[in-house]
Amino acid sequence: MPRSAAGTTCNFYAVANRTLPEIANEAAIKGILEEDPAAYNGTFAEVTTKAKRTAGFVMSGMVSKAVGAINTTTEVPVTLKRTVAKIAVQTTLSADFSSRYSGKVRINTTTISRAAGSTSLMTPAGASTATPFSHTQTANEVSSAFNNLFYIYENGNLSAGSRVLLTMEGTYDRDGNFSTTGDQMPITYTCEISGTSNNGSILRNGYYRVAVSISGLMGQDVSTTVTVADWEAPLTQSINLGQ
Secondary structure, rough: OOOOOOEEEEEEEEEEOOOOOOOHHHHHHHOOOEEEEHHOOOOHHHHHHHHOOOOOOEEEEEEEEOOOOOOOOOOOOOOEOOOOEEEEEEEEEEHHHHHOOOOOEEEEEEEEEEEEEEEEOOOOOOOOOOEEEEEEEEOEOOOOOEEEEEEEEOOOOOOOOOOOOOEEEEEOOOOOOOOOOOOOEEEEEEOOOEEEEOOOOOOOEEEEEEEEEOOOOOOOOOEEEEEEHHHHHHOOOOOOOOO
């Protein structure tokens, strides 16, 4: 930076897609919170075409770098990560269900709850003290699979019983014909998201594919498989921060 001696190691912070207040020092930027997970969530159609938040996904990053000599250019690559994680849920009936029961189950809505209500703009994020976030979304049915997509803030390791929760509200139809309602009954399934390495944690910029398999008509007759995937390939952009 202009007033830093050559060889001085500086911390470089970068933020995209949000405005910032005046930053007086490093502690100030570390203290900024993201507190609006609802801005990222909506109907399945709304969140699968683009970021629902008007300004796009908030992204941030930091790197430490020693500055070069006077009149030289110091390249500072900063990797930006979204402050939210993507949770893609697909619910299907298992082969066991068809062998045990006649009829079908249709998932009407899926609710994600017990998610963090806030997160630090910069990592590492502390534990959220905000009201836990929840959102209910109508399921999108494609070829007997019921899909939902949510965006939530990160959280640290959580024990079973306190992890991010999925609740699927459905309808069981005894003959599989949902146009007749006399043989239907409501049913609710719940399961927790095991998170990263089965420790309940959710990481920012993570992409969690949650496969939910229904095997019966009891609320706990579900099993889940969580796959952590790449959100997308990173892009590189060069920005000049002064001479």
